Structure formats: C-alpha cells, structure tokens
Amino acid sequence: MMIVNYIASFVLIALGLYTVCTKKNLIKIVLGMGLIDYGVNLLIVSFGFNEGGTAPIYQLSDLLNGVASGYFVDPVPQALTLTSIVIGACVEAMALSLVIMIYRKYRSVNADEVRRLRG
Amino acid sequence: MKFKDGIKEKNIIVKCGADKFLPFAITFGLYVILFGTVSPGGGFQGGVIVASAAIMIYLGYGFHIVSRALRSETLRVGEALGASLYVFLGLLGIIGGANFCRNIFFDNGEVGDLISAGTITYMSYAVGFKVLTGVGFLLLLLLGILAPDPEPAKPAATETKEQIEVKETLNETLHTEQKEKEAVS
Amino acid sequence: MNIQNFPVLAVMLLFLSAFLVEIFGSKIAAIRNFITIVAVTVSAALIFALIPAVLIKGEVISYWMGNWEPVAGYAIGIGYEVDALSLFFALLVVCTFWLSAVYSISYMKDDHHLGHYYTLFLMLSGSVLGLVLTGDIFNMFVMIEIMTFASVALTAFRNGTEGALEGAFKYLVIGSIGSSLNLAGIALLYAECHTLNMAQLSAILSGGLSPTTVMAFALIVAGFGVKSYMVPFHTPAADSYAVAPTAASMVFSGMVNKAGVYGMIRMVYIVFRAMDASALQMLLVIFGTLTMFVGVTMALAQHEFKRLLAYHSISQIGYVIMAVGLGSTLGLTGGLFHAMNHTLFKGLLFLTAGAVLKQAGTTNLDALGGLSKRMPRTTLYFLAGAAAISGIPPFNGFASKWIIYQAAYTKAVESGNFLYVIVTVAGLIVSVMTLASFIKVTQAVFFGQLREEHAHVQEPPFLMRLPMFLMALLCSAAGLFYPLVNRYLLHPAVDATVNVTNYIDKMMGDGYAAAAGVTNIPVQEVQFSFWDPLLWLVLFVVVFVAAAVVIMAGKGSRGRVLEEGAVADPKYATFFSGEQELYSQVGGSDLFWGFKKNWKAYYRVMDKLHSGIVTDYTNMAVIAVGVIVIVMFIFLI
Incomplete structure (x- = not known):
C-alpha cells in the first residue's frame, strides 16, 4: 500500500515544480518551493516502512535474545526527515523575509517587475 | 475597541483564548523537551511548541506588549549560547579520549529514567533551548515587520458650538493684531 | 590529541567561533576581529598539519563520530574520511577563507551589523570545509x-546596493530547487542500498546500476550541477557575485562553486563509478563546453566590473567540468589544476575589484578610467591576475589550460570522435575571447585618462594589499614550479580519485573492497616532457625587455596634452572632428564593438534568456534537469 505514498509524493513534487516555473507572484513561488520540500519529506519517510513492523524502540538484549519480534520500521529515514523539515522551515522563513524586504523596496511582488539585474 | 494606555486592545475572545492557552503551551513544550529520551519528541519539537508562545501573546495583546515581554537581545544571545553548549558537549568526547560526540557517561541510570542517556540528554536540552530562543527571536522579528497597530484615532468633534465660536473670534483677533504690526513696521 | 581528530576539530572550531562572535562580538570590533582571525588561523593550521600524513605518505584518515564502528559489514555512524582529493580541496578552501578574512577586516570596516557578517562568514567557511572532509552523503x-x-x-547583506535583495531571492529559489532534487536522489539511493556512507555505497554500486540508482544518479548530478553553476543553472551566479560585498564574492567564486565541482567528482568517480560510460562523458563535456562559451560571450557585453568577473568565473568552471568529463587521468589532472588556479587568480581579480570599489566608489566600467596613475600596485596585481586567467606564460593559467587542451586532443585521437576536436578548438577560442575581455577591462578601468572625481583616490590600506600580494605570488609560483605542484598535490589527488580500494578499506575494514569486486588501476605521473616553463620564462623576459626598449626610445613623439588655445588651431581639426573635448577616453565598451555588432542575433537571444525574471530561470533549470534524467535513462540502463 505504500504505492499511494509514492504517487502522492511525486504529485506534490511535480505540482511544486509547476508552481515555481509558471506563477508570477513571488509569494506563490515561495509556496511552490515549500511544496517540493514536503513532497521529498513524504518520500523519505515512506521509504522506511516495513509491513507489519513496530516502532523501533528496543534494548539490545531484547534483540539478541529474540524476546521482541525483532521486526521494526527503519529509524534512519525518520531522522533524515526531521532534519529535512527543519531545513525546509528555515528556507521558507528566509525566502519570506526576503520577499517582505523586496516589497518595501520595489513596491511590487510581481516577478515581471522585480528585474533590475538583467543581461 | 477600547483604549488602554494608548494601546489598542484586541478582541476579548482572542485575548481570553491566549490567556488560557499560553501556560499550557509553555508547560507542554517544556515537558516535551525534558522527557525527550523517554517519550516521542525531543529538543527541536519541544522548542517550537514553546516558541509558539510568542505568537499567542501577539494574537492576544498586540505587538507592543510582545516586544516588552520578550527582549530580542536576550533571545539572540541565548540562541548562540545554546549552540555553543551543544558543540561543547560534543567536544567532551574528544576531551575524554574518544571521538567527537561520544556518549561518555552513558551508563548512569536505568532505561526509562529521566536522566539516563548520558550526553544525549544534555545535548537534547541544549538543542531545545536553542530552538526555543531562536524560533522565538525569528517570530519576534517577523511580527515586527508587519504593519504596526494604527494610532488611536482622535476623539470626534465634541466641542459645542459656543466653544467653536469663541475659538474663531480669538483667531480673528490674532490675525488682525498681526496685520496691524506689519502695517506699522 | 592524535591526528585523527584534526578534521572534525577544524570544522567544529569554525562553527563554535561563529556562535562566539554572535555572543560577544556584536558591539566591539576588536573582540570580533580577534575571534575571527584566531579561528581561521587555527583551522588552517590543523588542515596544513594533515599534509605529511595524507599527501606525502598516502594514508587515509577515517573517523567515526561517536565511535560507532560498522556492525556486521554495515555502516551505522557518520564517518569523516580524508583522502588526497579531500585534502586537495580542503587546502584551497582554507587558503581562500584565510585571505578573505584578512581582507574583510579592513574592507568591511564602515558597514553596520558586522557581528552578523562575521557569523555568516564563519558559518560559510565551516560548512564548505565540512563538505569536503565528510564521508557521509547526508552530512554532505x-x-x-x-x-x-x-x-x-x-x-x-548590503541592502542598499542595487539589486542585492533580488539577487539573493533568485539565488535562494534556484539553489533550493537543486538541493531538493539532491535530497530526492539521496533518498532513492538510501532506499536501494540501505546505507549512507560513501565508502560502502561505492562498494555496493560497483556491481552495476539498477533503474532506481540511475534515477538517483541523475538527480544527484543535477543537484551538484546547480551548485557548481553549469550552463542553464548559471543565472543566479552572475547576479549574486555582483551584488555581494567583495570579500564575500571572493569566497563565493573561490570556494562555493568548487564545492559543487568536488561533489560532482566525488559522486561520479568514487560513489557511482560510472565514468567509463561514454554517454556520461559526452554529457559532461557538452555541458562544460556550453558553459565555457556562454560565460565568455556574455562577459564581453557587460558594463559592470564584478558582473563581468562573475561571467568569467562561470566560464572557467566550464573548463573544469569539461576536463573532468573527459574521463582520462590527464583530463582529471588538468581539471583539478585548473580548479586550484581558478581559486587563486579569480580571488585575486575580485580583491582588486573590491579595492577599486572601495577607493573610487563605483564599478561601472563606463565611469572609471586611468586608475593606474593613482593605484599602481593594485594595477600590478590586477595585471598578474588578468595574465593568469588569459593563459599567458609564465602564470598558472597557461599550465593548466595547456594540460586541458592536451587531454581533449588526446581523447579526440584515441576515440576518433570528431566532437572532441570541436571541444579543443572551442577551448582555444574561449581563451582568446577571455584575453580580449580582459584587455577591455584593463583599458576601461586602469589605463586611459583619469576622471576629475577620481583624482584623489589612494592605494587601499595594508590589510587589503597583503592578500592581493600573497595571491599574486601564489599564482606565479604555481605557474613556474608546476612539476612540484603536480608531484605533491595533483598526482596523489588523481590517484585517490581513480583508485577507491584504499578509500573503502580504511572505512569498512580490510578486504571489503576486494570482496565487492573493486580493483586498482595504476596511475602514472603526468610527464611534461615536451614543453619546459623555464624556456617560456626566458622568452617572456626577452620580449618584455625588447618592448621596454622600444617604448622608451619612442617617448619623445608620443601623445602629449595640448595647451588651452591650441585646440582651435585648424591643423588639429581632423583629430577632434570639430568638437573640442578635453576628455577623450577610449571606453572599455567601445572596444570590440565590431564583434558585438556581428553577433547581434546571438546577443538578442541571450538577452531574452537572461531576462531577469525568476520564472524564466527556473524554466531553464527544470528543462535541463529533465534533459539530464532522460539522457541518463536512455544510455545507462
């Protein structure tokens, strides 16, 4: 059933790329960047799933003695996703503060008018 | 909308909601940070929950109270302190003879206790403190950029007609006096 | 404190000092400068202390964080691994940020919020140093x-500069797209191989590539391509180098795009080991040639000093990517040597641009002129840098470009493919156009007539001149003593790139590489037999002396300034076309106008592509990523 997760994640990444490439409002472009990040996070978390596995909280003695069922989901993608969520939040915060300063200076958030550096 | 010391007071429902939720947010956030090794959560998650207190104070009371309650200099220095503490705890491993970030007193408690994971617990607290102050500072900056609350409007014309007439006659006499002075000089 | 701890200590010291500057250094300049200089010097010393072990004796330093050794053949911890390739790039990084820190103490003296500047600068240095020293793909x-x-x-940082915020926003959007695709590639790689350690990945992937790993490879190459500013991704580089403060621009052009090149070499040669596929070679060579060409033609049309230098930076990185993509050890030697030289001479050029900006107040090429009369030493350093980038002996640009041409032509002869002949010829033409562009800049900024508003500029202060002098010295030394550079720096790095057995064994235990089927290829040292730099130096000195003699002899009849009333004399009418201007500078933009006029159609297309709208740039980037993915899928399965 993980195929649903994978399809959803690729749809999110595709929608995010579409938003970044076609929308002209700078805030929409920032939202598109966020969508790409969320799609990639969903992809990473979905890779760690094992069917029928439990939460990965065990003691080493349990695993060695075979007391626990010994079949758990992978904890590494969870750690990767946490780091990636933090990074995504920081990117959005920085991008939005840049958009606020651009609005103060250029009096517009349309990408067609924010183009003093060209050529 | 009432005016209290010249600061606009927000809607009563939002203010009451902020009053009731604020201590809950801070306590719950601190719980998530402190019990990071025995329950889901940890440094980053708890820190963000506590930092949402800044938004709650803003929603209930407006920007002036928030900037008086949370001072940005303290938050900025606190963030850097938390980060340095984290790196220092990592360097303890090298001082202890092993590699970086080595858990050098990892067997000082039972599994399931609060202080049981060695260096990892303290690193988690340092990260929680850093995120708390860092995200709070970030929110304070972003809230400061938003449009400030408008000034309290001047009271509507409550002067009576007699007062207006008196004012006008006074103005006229002033004008005539000035013209006479100019004519003389 | 044994030598194994030094890489981690060097990186963590920079991060720690960034936080300390934030706490203590926001008000008092002396504390801030002290912490910065101590941190960068100690970091540099720690990295230099690794040279005897890694480059000369050929060891590999492997370090597991928290002592988490591999269990049952699987890596479970974060590993730092320093082999000769990493140390080569780490030396470049360390030299760049040391020189930039010394420069920025004096250059940024008049700015506000300097505590934030030094914090950001130290974080940038620490992160690039960590990138080249790490052995874990997610840490990278x-x-x-x-x-x-x-x-x-x-x-x-400087909000008031024209276009600073806009350049930063575009950089953030395109950089973030690249990083997200990189992360998607890393996730796919983890799903297939269940490990994040680069040494173990290299052993697992040496058995061949499955469709998942081909997609991961394409996304990771695209991600690192965005970081190293290959052609459709090069647009934020031009904007951001121009508007950043110059000490930071030097760090960007010296370290940040080298990080992208290092990542690409590490992925393609060591982790995926796919360099034998001729389709991949052709892809990298085509992208590299396109980058070279677009960079230099756009540079010829610029009116602003730092934007012109940024386009040249893009073009030189095209040389490096093209040389790395050739797939032979000669090409790899040329590519690495050119990367090192690019850091040195481009850093020098950006530092002189910063000196001009600080002293004269502008970098507009149409508003400057004749500064060599007031800033002679800066002019000398600039000429050294310009000669190095154009490939004039005896500077270092000549040596590395010669190796690249040689490698491309040898590849053309060996493989019989006509494309590589075109690539060699393109390299030569781009080098000539680089020289033309720098003649234009020299004339516009340093030679010619001095304007009245610049009549009082002085030489920059000592702390700004010292890094320029050191870099010019390193440029000439690398050009004159390049056999030494080859034996001690380049040959170990190339050897470490092509042979990964040592890399894998040191991390995962002996015998792991042999069990996975990885074998060694002996790498011979590159011979420079058929041209000798000393002869070229003698030739250069003879030509210089002859030119000086000719100039001195003709001094009497050179142009002299006319007196006030002489302009009305009819015998001078042909020179002034009837107009009486006392200021007649041949501007930099007036040179090569014939070239720009003949290529009008090309420049019209380029102007429309570089329109300044951020959505156009992201369209180009996404189309390029799509092309890379499709090409990889067609040819590598």
Missing part, C-alpha cells in the same frame, strides 16, 4: 544547505 547535503543559507544572507 546538510553542509550544502548551511552553505546555501549563509551565501544567500551574505548576498543580501
């Missing part, structure tokens, strides 16, 4: 993200 991703944040914030 996190370091890339820290590098992106610090670069964006440094680009937007």
